[in-house]
Amino acid sequence: MAGRVDEFNEFRARMNQRILETDNKPVKRFFGVDTLTYEPGALDVRTKEMLGLVASMVLRCDDCVSYHVQRCKEEGVSDPELYDIFSVALVVGGSIVIPHMRRAVAFLDELNEKKRQ
Amino acid sequence: MAGRVDEFNEFRARMNQRILETDNKPVKRFFGVDTLTYEPGALDVRTKEMLGLVASMVLRCDDCVSYHVQRCKEEGVSDPELYDIFSVALVVGGSIVIPHMRRAVAFLDELNEKKRQ
């Protein structure tokens, strides 16, 4: 799993750019709405990112989980708070969430390791 | 949809009691963990209920959505905040979330109506 953070971010950025080069309007607009959704509204960005994380986790999307774990950290969500989010995902979504939680914790450990360096 | 709130709460309470009468240990313990998960931890109850709501919505479980909408209201989540939660569910989970959102809004309207009476 070494270097999963950089590899994930590089592939994500490259392919998103590749997708947005096309002239498919609904796809472009969808990406726009996606960005808009996490901007401050009645709820602040931090809460919205936590919502995005738990939603990604119960839907078992590893890449979405990685992205929102990273964003949550940037918004100052602490590790014990992240575990609370994981616990809601686990109870709502069941034991099939566990493998995704294992990968989320490995990803989080790598993020924390990078920060310490 | 008139009276959906009372009907839902009555059926839910009656069947939960019926289930907990059995002596199946894993089922009972699961219900215990489910309750524990929404108690205050690193995150407060209000935030946890919002997490439970968005998770229920992307997994498209009407009864779970009804339950968490009710709990969110009890924890002081405002209607514009609920719509922000709905918007995250909608963008993460796609247009198949819309029918559940329609029923969630109808349920919320009934809850608000009851309060005014």
Added chain:
Amino acid sequence: MAGRVDEFNEFRARMNQRILETDNKPVKRFFGVDTLTYEPGALDVRTKEMLGLVASMVLRCDDCVSYHVQRCKEEGVSDPELYDIFSVALVVGGSIVIPHMRRAVAFLDELNEKKRQ
């Protein structure tokens, strides 16, 4: 199931209007992208509606299925073509699609019955 078509259309229209009255921007924009997606592009409307139907069916969203069955009929998709769409949904999504197919056929029968009147 008598009158399911009218009841569905009435509730859908009323709640969509109710939702769009709010001033939640991401929700409104999402509804806009949803509409845009089924407008003519590289593929025509008829094909897009067939895609919307099969996607709704494997995701097992009865209301979405009802909506797209109706739209497909308006775009001139024949009943044998609808059954071909159902067959793809059935094979890709498995026997859990069957109850939704039963309701889709009941809905389609009611639509055809209304037309004959």
Added chain:
Amino acid sequence: MAGRVDEFNEFRARMNQRILETDNKPVKRFFGVDTLTYEPGALDVRTKEMLGLVASMVLRCDDCVSYHVQRCKEEGVSDPELYDIFSVALVVGGSIVIPHMRRAVAFLDELNEKKRQ
């Protein structure tokens, strides 16, 4: 929920017949494979019906759950065994399975009631 058992069985039988009247070959063959799957093989019918029940429950298909609960009872699966199946579904699939479990227990209660009469 009174009469849900009869209503479910009547609608299921009527619509299955309606579907099999069509001449869509893949649909017909799929129904054939579905029947074949639950016939005795390396595993007996009773075990296969238990597998069908837990699979239906984690996929949250109420009609499939009702059908397999009924079949399990016919194959002599006891109520405590059914609760063991429910417990696996609950732990694997999470709290979103609970509303389906409530309806499964209500259905089972009605089945048991009918038997006593």
Added chain:
Amino acid sequence: MAGRVDEFNEFRARMNQRILETDNKPVKRFFGVDTLTYEPGALDVRTKEMLGLVASMVLRCDDCVSYHVQRCKEEGVSDPELYDIFSVALVVGGSIVIPHMRRAVAFLDELNEKKRQ
């Protein structure tokens, strides 16, 4: 991702053969129905493959997406048409479809690259 196309096709072919060597009848028959479903019916093969692609994408099955992207190309579906299919999948299935779309586009790019050589 270099060589993902060949690796995918090789593993798929080898394991399918391995599975069909067994004498489990329902499994074999299921594979037969799966093949039959995409043969010409009321809808032509091209349309059926597009339906298979969008269904695979909303169900977020990377291997199924790779397979149907390849088949669509063989049936003459153009890249702008593929993007229209992706847009329906994206709107129906939400932002959790995006990582699968990124991988689908990377796979498509590799397919187009191979053709040019």
Added chain:
Amino acid sequence: MAGRVDEFNEFRARMNQRILETDNKPVKRFFGVDTLTYEPGALDVRTKEMLGLVASMVLRCDDCVSYHVQRCKEEGVSDPELYDIFSVALVVGGSIVIPHMRRAVAFLDELNEKKRQ
């Protein structure tokens, strides 16, 4: 795929330990209930593991499938019985289960190979 069995077991054990080091109570209790669920009850361990396998397969969780295939083998479930479980998963969950079945069979082949050595 060489060595997938050892790699899977090593990562699973290491990350589970890592997760259980935290002091998040709901997560710990959930892991407890998960273990309890597969202990002998009205149904024996062997049957419960078969239920866990089919549930994991229709929910398309490769790691869960690997785990339960291994546990089933330990409980004396034969290969033809495993294929019967796969056939129920395939018919209930549809062709999107096929890629997971291919990986399950590859995993099973590796397990059988290790045993012969």
